[in-house]
Amino acid sequence: xxxHQILIVGGGAAGLTAASQLKRARPQLEVAILEPATDHYYxxxxxxVGAGVFSLEQTRRDEASLIPAGVHWIRxxxxxxxxxASTVTTSSGAxxxxxxxxxxxxxxxxxxxxKGLPEALGTQGITSNYRKDLLDxxxxxIQEFQGGNxxxxxxxxxxxxxxxxxxxxxxxxxxFQRSAAVSAKTTVYYCTATPGIFAIPAFAExxxxxxxxxxxxxxxxHTLKEIxxxxxxxxxxxxxxxxxxEEVIPFEMIHVTPPMAAPEVVATSPLAVKGPGGWVEVDxxxxxxVRYPNVFSLGDVSSLPNSKTAAAIRGQAPVLVANLLAFLDxxxxxxxxxxxxxxxxxxxxxxxxxxxxxxxxxxxxxxxLDPTQERASMWLVKKNLLPWLYWNRMLKGYEHERRFVPGLxxxxx
Ligand SMILES: Cc1cc2nc3c(=O)[nH]c(=O)nc-3n(C[C@H](O)[C@H](O)[C@H](O)COP(=O)(O)OP(=O)(O)OC[C@H]3O[C@@H](n4cnc5c(N)ncnc54)[C@H](O)[C@@H]3O)c2cc1C
Numbered sequence: 001x002x003x004h005q006i007l008i009v010g011g012g013a014a015g016l017t018a019a020s021q022l023k024r025a026r027p028q029l030e031v032a033i034l035e036p037a038t039d040h041y042y043x044x045x046x047x048x049v050g051a052g053v054f055s056l057e058q059t060r061r062d063e064a065s066l067i068p069a070g071v072h073w074i075r076x077x078x079x080x081x082x083x084x085a086s087t088v089t090t091s092s093g094a095x096x097x098x099x100x101x102x103x104x105x106x107x108x109x110x111x112x113x114x115k116g117l118p119e120a121l122g123t124q125g126i127t128s129n130y131r132k133d134l135l136d137x138x139x140x141x142i143q144e145f146q147g148g149n150x151x152x153x154x155x156x157x158x159x160x161x162x163x164x165x166x167x168x169x170x171x172x173x174x175x176f177q178r179s180a181a182v183s184a185k186t187t188v189y190y191c192t193a194t195p196g197i198f199a200i201p202a203f204a205e206x207x208x209x210x211x212x213x214x215x216x217x218x219x220x221x222h223t224l225k226e227i228x229x230x231x232x233x234x235x236x237x238x239x240x241x242x243x244x245x246e247e248v249i250p251f252e253m254i255h256v257t258p259p260m261a262a263p264e265v266v267a268t269s270p271l272a273v274k275g276p277g278g279w280v281e282v283d284x285x286x287x288x289x290v291r292y293p294n295v296f297s298l299g300d301v302s303s304l305p306n307s308k309t310a311a312a313i314r315g316q317a318p319v320l321v322a323n324l325l326a327f328l329d330x331x332x333x334x335x336x337x338x339x340x341x342x343x344x345x346x347x348x349x350x351x352x353x354x355x356x357x358x359x360x361x362x363x364x365x366x367x368x369l370d371p372t373q374e375r376a377s378m379w380l381v382k383k384n385l386l387p388w389l390y391w392n393r394m395l396k397g398y399e400h401e402r403r404f405v406p407g408l409x410x411x412x413x
Contacts (some may be wrong), residue, residue: 003097004032006324007088009078010104011035011063013043013310013395014299017317018102020068020397025321032072034090038063041132042390044310047164047346048383050129050138051171059387066395078105081269083292100294100324103280105266107160107300107308110259117256120229125253129168141253142172147185148252150176151234153224154192155259158277160300160308162199163343163355165257166190166207172255173214174348188216189249191236193223199307202363203345203355206372210347222247224256262301271295279303284359285336287320293327296320306359307341311386314394315340340364344382352378 006022008015011033019031045059067073074096080089087097109130111118120126125145127138152169154162169190177183190197190211197211197218198204211218219236225246226235234254236247261267267278271289280297281290284304289295298316300308306315315337322335339359346352351374356364365371392398 001087001095001097004072005030005099006032006102007096007098007100008033008102008104009088010106010299010301011037011067011073012040012104012106012299013390014106014301014313014317015102015104016040016066016068016395017313017397018104018298018320019071020395021317021321022324022397023068023070024397025325027070030072031068031070032074032096033067034074034076034078034088034096035063036075036077036091038075040066042310042387044161044344044390045387046129046132046135047167047171049132049135050127050168051142051349052139053349053383056132056135061391068397078265080265081271083270083289083295086294098294100296100327101292102320102324103266103271103295103297103301104299105263105301107260108263108267110157110261113259114224114256115226115235116229117227117258120227121256124229124232125251126227126229126256127253128256128258129164130257138168138255142175145172145176145182145186145253147182149187149189149250151189151191151249151251151254153222153234153254153256154190154194155257156193156223157259157261158308159257159260161343162307163345165192165255166197167346168255169216170210170214170346170348172253173216188214189219190216191219191222191224191234191249193221193239195220198345198355200355200357200361200363202357202361202372203343203353206353206374207345207347210374219247219249227254227256266301271297273303277303284339285319286323286333287316287337288323288327288333296324304337304339306337306339307343307357309341309343310390310394311342311356312340314342342366344378344386346379346382347374350376350379352382354378354381 040063042059048054076090154165197207221239222236262278272278273281319335319337323333342356
């Protein structure tokens, strides 16, 4: 059985960042990444692909070019976890043992939890920026929209990038408003299972103003249950106190954000939390597993109760690395993750609210500006600076500080 000092399962944003930071901190560590994909995508760019700003190819790199020097890449998937024996089974049936495991498999998109959706996607104006092969269809649908109801949905589970379902809505609305004839015949609906527009009050307030300015219809506590492509109807379960009712809204286009959960292989393993989601059950401050001390997790698959974003990994990775090294050294785990996450809330072409916040919902701005304001500068940060930081700093393990402005730098640990 092959043995690795540190085995990372998943070579996405989280796995690559953790591997790079570990090798920078301690080059002699033996690190392996178990990752089947040969392409890696900058998913935060997909909203802008669906809105015609980037091409999909601009968000892609060869996985091989991102594996840090000196790290062993095993091109397979994990098929089973046995944390009591410190082993992982791969898709080819091989067993790998480890001193320390990092689980970073990302999230699973549960399209089939919405009746009629899987077969309807990519037809009849039914689309989603959460599937890369549909991004061009999103853009085509928005451009060819001639009026009627345009629906944008948010499911009942935690999702990656909680702002994405409404960012594409504001961008689409900008396109609709370019034609007075289309705009006059259009009603935009934001249908969300949540009780409000955004979970963080400081950023919910400006978003309420954006929605009101655009005359967007909000429908809270609305969970999409079924798509009827032939009649172009969306069926929602609407929560009303203890009871619920069904509501059918006809559409000309609908952008669906599916329910999400941990991948099956994680959710059915001893690493998972009991209950919905099946996330890897880690301590919210240390990122260490609550039952298996030689297991850590970060990124979307972890149970860390922050907003699931690539930006959050910039806060998590230095904490995980510091604590993992302390664990190897037999020292106490003293680094603490404060829940930092960032969601650049695009509110239209050329403007964005840079929502950065911690576990307590406190704004944590990286710039010395009121973070709750829509700004052209934050659009440029989202479109130009953040992709550059991702490819050149974060994935390369340089981003130990998550603040951009010298002097405002605050220890994340
Ligand atoms: C439309 C959209 C918009 C977004 N917008 C933003 C944004 O504006 N800002 C932001 O910060 N974030 C945004 N995000 C979220 C961000 O992309 C994710 O939070 C981030 O990619 C999570 O990183 P991760 O490594 O946990 O998962 P991923 O990057 O998805 O990587 C998981 C990796 O694990 C691999 N894997 C899966 N199963 C296995 C297995 N069994 N064995 C081995 N490997 C496996 C996968 O192949 C993949 O490479 C957006 C995402 C989407 C889809």
